[in-house]
Amino acid sequence: MLFEHLLTRYRGLFATVVLLPISVTYAIWLGIRNRIVFLLKSAPAKHDLKVQKVIEQIEDWKQAGCKEKLCTARSGWKSMSELVPKYKLSHRNIHIDLYDILDLDEAREVVKVEPLVTMGQLSRNLLSRGWTLPVMPELEDLTVGGLIMGFGVETSSHKYGLFQFICESFEIVTAEGKLLRCSQSENQELFYLIPWSHGTLGFLVSAELKIIPAKKYVRLEYLPLYGLDDLMRTFEDESRNT
Ligand SMILES: Cc1cc2nc3c(=O)[nH]c(=O)nc-3n(C[C@H](O)[C@H](O)[C@H](O)COP(=O)(O)OP(=O)(O)OC[C@H]3O[C@@H](n4cnc5c(N)ncnc54)[C@H](O)[C@@H]3O)c2cc1C
Secondary structure, eight states: OHHHHHHHHTHHHHIIIIIHHHHHHHHHHHHHHHHHHHHHTOHHHHHHHHHHHHHHHHHHHHHTTSOSOEEEOOOGGGSSOOOOOTHHHHSEEEOOOOOOEEEEETTTTEEEEOTTOBHHHHHHHHHTTTEEOSSOOSOTTOBHHHHHHTOOOOTTHHHHOSGGGGEEEEEEEOTTSOEEEEETTBSHHHHHHSTTOTTSSOEEEEEEEEOEEOOSSOOOOOOOOOSHHHHHHHHHHHHHOO
8 A cells, every 4th residue: 555655656756767767678678689680580480480389379278178268468568558458367368479570572562570560660670771661650669460450540541541451461370270371362351351350360470561662851841721622622632642
């Protein structure tokens, strides 16, 4: 009780002296680790093994009689959502340790990523090669998995659509423990059902996303508009002008 009172009363001090240094140290460690993995291209070799570990956890659950529901083991504090995921205490937690950029295919203009790749990580690594996502949600900690299985949008969605519209393919592991790849030409129905499905169709283990060339600076042009009709017409024209 006293501890709770002190923590609430002096929360500014606690956040400054304890939380901020921990957050900064964690962010620096993650940044260095992700950059090294991207430069060494070490993630693709380990990807299949990590997916196999996801499948093995599902096989164990099946062998134990499929008693609990399945969910990702990702802790609530890592997610952007303010929801406290109490259901994770009673569900079977599946560890999906997939944090890396797998391949940057500049010829196809596609980047292949694992689901826990964050927007900050992707933005920094793509920009270093002169690319970006057409829809890059601006909060650094949002993950590819969350933006596909949950929901993703950014200002450029006026031009390119929601986050799901920049997705070329997905790989999921189903509750049967099967690895399925889907795209517009392969398991097409599943491909269109995955966005917003919140993990109900399976665990996302990779996604291919479209990329576009990015320059260092953005040129802004201000257009004076007079009246609602003028605003709507210009807004639509500019949105369609991709
Ligand atoms: C302050 C705030 C600002 C926000 N701003 C934006 C914004 O600018 N643009 C935007 O698009 N959204 C925004 N959001 C919402 C955010 O996009 C969604 O909450 C998104 O789903 C969160 O992503 P996350 O990476 O934290 O995923 P999580 O919350 O961890 O996951 C979202 C859902 O996807 C499921 N999931 C995640 N990974 C997998 C996987 N590998 N396999 C199966 N299922 C999986 C989870 O179970 C959950 O149901 C904001 C939210 C907050 C709280």
